Amino acid sequence: RLLEKEEDQESFNERQEQFNMVLAQTLDEVMKELKSTKAQLAASEERNRIMEEKIELLSDPNSDISQLEKKLDEQNERAEARDRLLIESYKQIQEQNKRILEQKPESKRKKRFGLF
Structure with a gap:
């Protein structure tokens, strides 16, 4: 019995060592x-x-990035206002040119008729 218990104990010790290694x-x-x-x-x-x-x-409203963003927004607003003024000026110039062109044929006709 002692031998069996010793063998059981050795087997248990081996399994315990394997378990400890895996652990x-x-x-x-x-x-x-x-x-x-x-x-x-x-x-x-x-x-x-x-x-x-x-x-x-x-x-942070005082940060450099925030200030740069504000400046960019202001510049964009100014650019948009400038563009609106340019477009309006361009339209006015076109209207003036159109009126001038409309008046030119009449003056040519008058000259032609005036010469005969």
Whole structure:
């Protein structure tokens, strides 16, 4: 019986060692995965911090970017106003040219009839 118990104990010890080895390997893999996840989390937190800084800069009315955007908006408004004036001037010039062209044939007719 002692021999059987000793053999059972040896078998149990071997299974326990195998289990411990598998457990150690699994633990190593989990630790590696945990380190990788921590690194990814740190990188993600850094990206979030940078994005928050950018959002603060954009929302700050005194920021350079905000001032540049305002200047660009003002320049666009001035350009649109200038374009409207140019288009209006162009239309007026066209109307004047049209009136001049309409008057020219009448004056030519009068000259022709005046010569005969």
